[in-house]
Amino acid sequence: MCKKSVLLSVVFSVVFLSAVCAETVLDPALWMVRELDRSEVSYPDTDSLSGFSPHSGGTIPKSGTIGERKVVFLREVALEMAPEGRAAALFVGPSDYPCDFYVNGVLVGRIGHYLDYYNSSVYLANRFLIDNSLITGKDTLAVVVYPEYEQTILPVLKVGEWTGFASEVFWRNFLNISLIQASVVIACILAAFFVLLFLMGSRDPKYLWFVCICISFALSYSNMAMYHDGWLMTTFDKMSHYGLPLTIFFLFCFALEISGLREKRKLFKVWLPAFMAVPVLASCLMTLIANDKYSLYVPFSAYTTGMILPFLLVATLVLLMYCVFKKPRPDTIGAMVGFLAILASSAHDLSRFLSGDLPFVWLVPYGYMGFVLSIFFILALDQTAVLKKIQRQSVVMEKQHETLSSIVSNLMQVSEGLVHSSNSLSGTTDETLAVVEHYGMENRACLAAFSEQAQSVEGQIAKISEQMSATASRVPDAVARQTRSAKEVTESLQKLGRQVVDSLSSVEQSNGFIRDLASDAASSRRVLESSREALAQVEATSLRVKAVLSSIAELAETTNVLSINAAIESARYGTVGKGFAVIAQEIRKLANESQASVQESFGGVEEMSRAIAESIKTHDAVREALEEIIRKSHEAAKQSAAITAVVHDEEAESRNMSESADRMILETDVLDQLSKNERALNEEVEKTLREISQNFGKIRGSLENQSAMKDTLFAAVERMREIMRVNSENIEKLKASIGRAQEAEVLLKS
Structure with missing residues (x-):
């Protein structure tokens, strides 16, 4: 009832004040406007x-010719002096x-x-006081604005x-500032509350996404919540531009979480959020590098507000519709209801x-706050x-x-039974100790007697093993040495046989070589004799050539x-004998040339005769050497035949010796096999004796272990x-x- 009365009084006061207070709204289209440089006087002469x-009532004009500018809006207003106790504003x-x-x-x-x-x-x-002393009845109101790039309409x-x-x-400040501040504070409180819930064990990812939504919402409207007329407002504007795309991105992630799609495929768990985060991070990067209001707001309006936010809103809407259906x-x-509130407020x-009409209050912050509260609920x-689940538990x-x-x-009853059982077990334990002590004494006596007998048997076994080892090692060693010697002799005989065969082959080759040499020498002697006969014929022919040349020389002399004589006769006949004189001269020239040729031929024939004589002497010397070679070849053939006979005898003897050595190796192999069989038998006997000795040791160890087990x-x-x-x-x-639990139970029941 009290709340209703307060609300009615507030509404009544608003209506009353609106009725009694005359207000005049200044139409934006009735202003006169002028663009000036900021270096000019603050208030220009407007007479x-x-x-x-004239101003059209829309955005403020911009000529583009002035750098740092100011725009002056001017109009006449009818101000009335306020009654006493009141003031114009x-x-x-x-x-x-x-x-x-x-x-x-x-x-x-x-x-x-x-x-x-x-x-x-x-x-x-804001409201500004107008002193009555300024009011004339025909008043001029001027608004000087200082934009950098802004062109929005007048306030x-x-x-x-x-x-x-x-x-x-x-109401304007309450709805546009105070409630926004309260919303930011509530968002921070909710974020802290759900962080504590998450840290205290409620590991639900939805809590983390809700915390991110609350923090980004607080960032989005930090410029309005922290508003003051100071230089830090640019920083708060940056924080706001960080928060707005992050808020919608976290809304998308929250919707993706409640849809259950993240649990089905890696696409929805990793790749889709990463894809949606890329343009958001790009927007945050642009905000980070901005250094003034122009670089902060213009790219944000074109890129973030114009492209990223609609894309994220549509994607979130589609995802929530999928969740609802x-x-x-x-x-x-x-x-879905909270998100529709965001869309409705954004559309408004x-x-x-x-439309160019500034609203009484911007509804977008309340749309986002409504979504935050819906998620909170x-x-x-x-x-x-x-x-409820905890209550059921x-x-x-x-x-x-x-x-x-x-x-x-039941445990009380069991404990009493355990006490009785432990007492009975204690008596049984004492009896067991007495029996074990008696068994230990008998075991020690048996161990002493057995140890003496075992030591005697082990000594005998050791002596037998030593004798068998010595016997088993001497015979095989002797057989092995004999076998090695026989094998060495056999190898030497085999090597000697191979050498004899090689020598026989070499002797046969030498005999063939000697025979071939004698045959070649005989053939050479026959060829040499034929050559000497040919040289004799050449010598006879050269004698006949000399005789012919002598005849030719005499004929040339006569010619x-x-x-x-013919020349003399032709000279005697004078002119008539001139032709005959020419012939006589030519004949004489021919005779002289013939004599010169004959003399040259005589020289060649003489030289050939000397060469033939030298060749005959050489042939005689070669014939004598060949006859000596033939004689020595016959002697070498006789010696080679004698060597061949000796080599054949040695080969037969080496074969006999090799056969004897092979028989000796076979006999030594038989002895070696017998010695190996004997050694195997000795090893089996020795192994059996060692096993007997080991069994004695095991028996002694078992008796000692029984004594130790008694102590254990x-x-x-x-x-x-x-x-x-x-x-x-x-x-x-x-x-x-x-007893204490029963007392506590009694206290709980009471």
């Missing part, structure tokens, strides 16, 4: 309105750039900052009474922005289900407690004499006594614990 032009809505407000040339208010730093985003609504401007604007300023659970339906704000329902635990009480009573048994019985003592103590402790 003549020179350079001003100028209402200014949120703005996107710094503004100065003048009434009749006097500065009455300022929003934003443009001097040593630039702060252009003004989220607060909402109203003139009226100071108290009349109080409620509007309150595939798995219509409370969490999927709640997430976008339509108002495109979804997770709260999950926690409620967990709590507590009921089960109570039943288990009753069962445990029954078990405790020469006749030519001389004594120690085990002592440990059993100690264990029974400890069990008795534990039983007493168990009784005490059962």
Whole structure:
């Protein structure tokens, strides 16, 4: 009832103030506008309105010819002096750039900052007092704006009474700033709460995604929640631009988690979130490298707001629709409702922005906050289900407690039985120790007697083994040496036989060579004799040639004499004998040439005769040498025949010796086999004796082990006594614990 009365009083006060306070909304289309350089005077002379032009009511103009500019808006307003106790005021809505407000040339208010730093985003609504002394009845209102790149429309401007604007300023600032601050604080509290839940054991990935959504939502509206007129606002604007795409990306991941698709395929678990994260990280990188408002807002509006956010919103909507139609659970339906609130608020704000009308309050933050709260309620329902499950488990635990009480009573009975059994076991242990002690004494006596007998038998076995080893080693060694000697003799005889065969082959080759040499020498002698006969014939022919040459020389001499006589006769006949004289001269020339040729032929024949004589002498010497070779070849053939006969005799003797050596090797092999058989028998006997000795050792070891086992048994019985003592103590402790448990059960029941 109290809440309803407060709400009614607030509504009544708003309606009353709106009714009693006269307000005048300044139409944006009735302004005159002029663009100036910032270096000019703060408030220009407006008496003549020179350079001003009518304003269309839309965005502020921009000529592009002025670098650092300011734009002056001017209009006339009808201000009325406020009654006593009241005051006139100028209402200014949120703005996107710094503004100065003048009434009749006097500065009455300022929003934003443009001097040593630039702060252009003004989220607060303001009201500025207009003193009655400034009001003339025909007043001039000037708004000087200082944009860098902004072109949005002028803020909402109203003139009226100071108290009349109080409620509007309150509600605008409450809805645009205060509630946003509260939403950011709530988001941070929810994030901290679910981080604690996650760390305390609730390892649900949905909690982590919800924490990321809350943190990114707080970042998205940190510029509005932390608004102040200071240079840090650029940093808060950057944080806001980081948070907005991250918020929608985490919404997508949360929807992917509740859809259950991440558990089915690696595509939805890794690759799809990674693909969606790439443009978001690119947007964050652009925000990081921005150093002023222009580089911060213009790429963000074109890339992030124009492309990335619609893409992420559509992808999230499709995923949530799949969740609702595939798995219509409370969490999927709640997430879909919250996301539809985001879409509806975004559509409302976008339509108002495109129409050029600034809304009373931007709804997008409340859409996101609605989604955050819907997810919170979804997770709260999950926690409620967990709590109910815990309650059911507590009921089960109570039943288990009753069962445990029954078990405790049974344990009491069992412990008493254990005490009785341990006492009986202690008496049995004492009897066992007495029997073991008696058995140990008998075992020691048996061990002493057996040890003496075993030592005597082992000594005899050792002597027999030594004798057999010595006998077994001497005979095989002698047989082995004889076998090696026979094999060496056989190898020597075989080598000698091979050498005899090689010698016989060499002698046969020498005989053939000698025979061939004698035959070749005889053939050479016959050829030499034929050659000498031919040389004799050549010598006879040369004698006949000499005789012919002598005849030719005499004929040439006679011809020469006749030519001389013919020349004399031709000279005597004068002119008539000239022709005959020429013939006589030619005949004489021919005779002279014939004589010269004959003389030259005589020289060649003489030289040939000398060469033939030398050849005959050489043939005689060669014939004598060949006859000597033939004689020596016959002698060598006789000696080779004698050597061949000797070699044949040696070959026959070596074959006989080799056959004798082979028979000796066969006999030594038989002896070696017999010695090996004897050695094998000796080894078997020796092995049997060693086994007997080892068996004696094993028997002695077994008796010693039995003695040691007796000591071990004594120690085990002592440990059993100690264990029974400890069990008795534990039983007493168990009784005490059962008693305390029964007392606690009584206290719980009471």
